[in-house]
Amino acid sequence: MVVQSLVQSSIDAQADADAEISSPPPRRASSRLQGKPRLQKELLVRRRVQLLDEHEDGDREGGGLSKRANVYGRRRSHAENEAQGASSNGALEGGTGKPSDPLVEKSDHVKVKETLRLFNKHYLYFVQEEEKRCRKVEADNKASASSKKASKSSKKASKSSKNSKKEASSPDTKVGKAKRPDLKALTKMLENKEILRGTKRIGSIPGIDVGHQFYSRAEMVAVGFHSHWLNGIDYMGQSYSKGEYSNYTFPLAVAIVISGMYEDDLDNAEDVVYTGQGGHNLTGDKRQIQDQVLERGNLALKVVQYWAEKGISGFTVFKYRLRRADGQPALTTNQVQFINGRVPQSLSEIRGLVCEDISEGQEDVPIPATNLVDDPPVAPTGFTYCKSMQIAQNVKLPTDATGCNCKGTCMDPKTCACTMLNGSDFPYVQRDGGRLIEAKDVVFECGPKCGCGPACVNRTSQRGLKYRFEVFRTPMKGWAVRSWDFIPSGAPVCEYIGILRRTEDVDNASENYYIFDIDCLQTMKGLDGRERRSQAVCLPAVNSLERPDDQNVPDFCIDAGSTGNIARFINHSCEPNLFVQCVLSSHHDIKLARIMLFAADNIPPLQELTYDYGYALDSVMGPDGKVKQMFCHCGATGCRKRLF
Ligand SMILES: C[S@@+](CC[C@H](N)C(=O)[O-])C[C@H]1O[C@@H](n2cnc3c(N)ncnc32)[C@H](O)[C@@H]1O
Numbered sequence: 001m002v003v004q005s006l007v008q009s010s011i012d013a014q015a016d017a018d019a020e021i022s023s024p025p026p027r028r029a030s031s032r033l034q035g036k037p038r039l040q041k042e043l044l045v046r047r048r049v050q051l052l053d054e055h056e057d058g059d060r061e062g063g064g065l066s067k068r069a070n071v072y073g074r075r076r077s078h079a080e081n082e083a084q085g086a087s088s089n090g091a092l093e094g095g096t097g098k099p100s101d102p103l104v105e106k107s108d109h110v111k112v113k114e115t116l117r118l119f120n121k122h123y124l125y126f127v128q129e130e131e132k133r134c135r136k137v138e139a140d141n142k143a144s145a146s147s148k149k150a151s152k153s154s155k156k157a158s159k160s161s162k163n164s165k166k167e168a169s170s171p172d173t174k175v176g177k178a179k180r181p182d183l184k185a186l187t188k189m190l191e192n193k194e195i196l197r198g199t200k201r202i203g204s205i206p207g208i209d210v211g212h213q214f215y216s217r218a219e220m221v222a223v224g225f226h227s228h229w230l231n232g233i234d235y236m237g238q239s240y241s242k243g244e245y246s247n248y249t250f251p252l253a254v255a256i257v258i259s260g261m262y263e264d265d266l267d268n269a270e271d272v273v274y275t276g277q278g279g280h281n282l283t284g285d286k287r288q289i290q291d292q293v294l295e296r297g298n299l300a301l302k303v304v305q306y307w308a309e310k311g312i313s314g315f316t317v318f319k320y321r322l323r324r325a326d327g328q329p330a331l332t333t334n335q336v337q338f339i340n341g342r343v344p345q346s347l348s349e350i351r352g353l354v355c356e357d358i359s360e361g362q363e364d365v366p367i368p369a370t371n372l373v374d375d376p377p378v379a380p381t382g383f384t385y386c387k388s389m390q391i392a393q394n395v396k397l398p399t400d401a402t403g404c405n406c407k408g409t410c411m412d413p414k415t416c417a418c419t420m421l422n423g424s425d426f427p428y429v430q431r432d433g434g435r436l437i438e439a440k441d442v443v444f445e446c447g448p449k450c451g452c453g454p455a456c457v458n459r460t461s462q463r464g465l466k467y468r469f470e471v472f473r474t475p476m477k478g479w480a481v482r483s484w485d486f487i488p489s490g491a492p493v494c495e496y497i498g499i500l501r502r503t504e505d506v507d508n509a510s511e512n513y514y515i516f517d518i519d520c521l522q523t524m525k526g527l528d529g530r531e532r533r534s535q536a537v538c539l540p541a542v543n544s545l546e547r548p549d550d551q552n553v554p555d556f557c558i559d560a561g562s563t564g565n566i567a568r569f570i571n572h573s574c575e576p577n578l579f580v581q582c583v584l585s586s587h588h589d590i591k592l593a594r595i596m597l598f599a600a601d602n603i604p605p606l607q608e609l610t611y612d613y614g615y616a617l618d619s620v621m622g623p624d625g626k627v628k629q630m631f632c633h634c635g636a637t638g639c640r641k642r643l644f
Pocket residue numbers: 476477478479480513514568569570571572573631632633634643
């Protein structure tokens with residue numbers, strides 16, 4: 001369900017170029033410009049580590065800089081951004097990537113975002129619980145069916161069959177019985193006091209703008225927009241201290257939901273005719289089955305006009321005419337249209353089309369490119385699209401891992417060898433074609449030597465692109481990527497594809513904006529100030545691969561400069577909607593892990609897809625040895641103003 005909220009503030013797309021930011025010594029970053037010899041970089045890295053040690057000593061002595069005032073500038077790992085996993089340790093500061101600091105007030109937008117991510121994380125855990133329960137019921141039913149056959153000839157078998165049958169039909173194990181993970185997630189958040197705004201208020205909610213799209217009622221409850229997961233009208237008691245009503249408390253609406261459930265609603269965006277609450281068939285066909293009564297929420301609306309009438313199904317319904325207050329920002333009509341499924345039906349409907357499919361048929365879903373910025377409009381050029389990784393001649397891939405012995409699809413986390421490496425459970429849920437529950441140091445997927453097939457849930461990131469992507473031209477950032485489809489949080493978006501190279505081979509290359517360092521090991525070890533993720537994975541290969549003098553510098557990178565896939569067009573944002581996840585599938589060498597981008601949020605159609613490039617400020621040097629700067633045009637409220 002999608003809800004279009006009532007107010008939206010405009011986004012300031014321009015970064016302030018004059019921002020004064022302290023300058024740490026240069027070093028490499030994940031997705032970075034080249035131009036500095038490796039040796040020089042390593043020396044700088046060591047110096048920086050030395051400085052950090054001195055800094056920490058200073059802290060311990062009580063006379064040093066506080067963590068917040070770290071003048072050396074933390075190197076933000078691309079992998080540490082505001083992904084679900086990160087928020088579990090108290091969440092990250094608004095877009096800065098620093099650990100949460102009680103002294104720094106987070107922006108309202110960041111609080112909303114973090115709360116929604118937390119909700120989605122809880123939600124996916126409960127989805128997993130529910131999926132397990134269903135699998136168990138299925139297995140029990142199968143066992144019951146086969147024992148029923150056998151029971152004809154054995155009394156003992158018959159007894160056991162009865163028992164399993166009893167279990168399968170008990171209320172808790174019935175497949176059909178709904179156990180709503182969204183409501184469980186809400187209960188969990190209530191218990192943990194994680195609901196964002198528990199008290200009702202009249203007026204707009206800070207951090208929620210016009211155009212904000214919720215994907216469930218439960219999400220609205222989580223951020224305190226609406227306090228009930230079922231009722232359309234949320235209201236509070238308002239009492240008057242003076243006058244003839246001084247002894248009364250009146251219901252006053254604080255939020256309403258137009259969800260398309262009421263057959264008598266009329267939503268023209270600017271002018272809404274809203275049907276009161278009550279009397280419709282919640283569990284069946286959702287039609288009106290009873291007269292509505294003028295009570296509770298139906299008494300609470302402050303409206304332009306209201307009246308009672310016989311609705312489509314012949315029952316009395318109350319109607320309320322609501323009009324948008326003057327001075328509000330325009331509704332984002334395009335998004336509403338796409339939500340309603342009015343995506344282009346043919347190529348001729350795509351405005352500014354400059355290329356029908358940049359993948360030239362390689363991807364299952366074509367990727368059109370549009371350009372409404374340049375005159376004359378040009379198409380993206382200067383690269384060759386490639387959907388699978390190319391390996392440089394001097395890079396040798398490790399041998400395939402042994403894998404698991406499961407058949408068909410891996411079902412039991414206690415017996416699947418790959419899943420055991422992920423800690424105690426599958427990293428993914430089956431729902432929506434596979435969603436990652438939370439960001440991890442590394443995800444172990446099934447690989448070529450495993451007994452399972454392509455439909456296995458533990459191969460979620462290996463299935464290629466599944467959304468309808470568009471590459472589009474922006475005025476300030478070159479090309480960018482968006483999806484015409486809704487992308488649920490935790491869904492795999494794409495892999496970063498290019499040429500797998502040794503980093504030393506690209507160090508002296510001319511400027512290349514498309515290089516991605518494979519720095520999973522550095523992130524896992526929390527090196528250089530990186531946030532650490534959920535540690536519940538086992539990584540036998542790490543220790544043997546470590547070289548203590550060089551541990552900050554990734555050995556391999558993916559160069560998508562001349563050859564790459566859609567990921568090369570995804571821009572940076574200081575408040576991104578994707579996160580980077582290292583994945584190991586065919587082998588278990590973390591230094592050569594696959595780099596996957598996953599949805600950090602529920603992403604509405606047409607929202608630009610972005611991830612945090614993870615540069616430390618002043619970490620990039622030009623060929624002249626001078627620190628290079630690039631201004632950020634991500635437009636996020638908490639924009640750091642510079643990419644590097
Ligand atoms: C990996 S490419 C992304 C695709 C690129 N926009 C293009 O046209 O091919 C990285 C480059 O995009 C631009 N870019 C990405 N994010 C940006 C941002 N937030 N602000 C400004 N430029 C950005 C910078 O030029 C950066 O070096």
